[in-house]
Amino acid sequence: MKQTPKIHYPEDLPIVSLRQEIIKAVTEHNVVIIAGDTGSGKTTQLPKMCLEAGRGRKKMVGCTQPRRIAAITVAARVAEELGKEAAHLVGYKIRFQDKTSKATRIKFMTDGMLLAETQSSRKLDGYDTLIIDEAHERSLNIDYLIGYLKQLLARRSDLKVIITSATIDTEKFAAHFNNAPIIEVSGRTYPVEVRYRPTETDEEGKQTNTYIDQAVKEVLQLRKAKITGDILIFMPTERD
Structure with missing residues (x-):
């Protein structure tokens, strides 16, 4: 079993104040909906909270992004925040480029890449946690994944699913996953x-x-x- 690295959080991000509540929800529920505005820190901090919750030890924490550049840049940011000693635990995979290894515990990828993986691994056995980020974009890939994951949860009781979205559509996502709990995170505003x-x-x-x-x-x-x-x-x- 892999040891969890010491994790630090930027205190200025709104989501950090809800850290304990999120970790508790992930521990107690198979599906959690995170509703957060831009700047709340959900994209970069949720994978780290999953590690703190004990996820990603035997299998990976998978995090999807709508675009390739987002998968690359967010992976780099999370690796930087974990520090030099733990940076190797973060990787990404996009089309024609796989920057993961046996040591990878947090894997960023496009939603299309995760969808492609369902063809070779129907139960997505390489993951114990899946974060579908920016689900409010409701692309064809995202909608298909959300439907697929609901069916998969019936066969994999060990799997945790986190759906992140802007404040729209959260009730619909919660209803789709049998009234999954919703945690709302405020955004971060700047003087303009x-x-x-x-x-x-x-x-x-x-x-x-x-x-x-x-x-x-x-x-x-x-x-x-x-x-x-x-x-x-x-x-x-x-x-x-």
């Missing part, structure tokens, strides 16, 4: 300051520059001011 820059015009009232020019100008000004942080620019079309 809105500034409006009017369009520059000439004497005749014609616009002298485009919104792309304005965005570039704003970025250059921010860089010149040496303000720390990141810059995210939204453009109206993909071509821009």
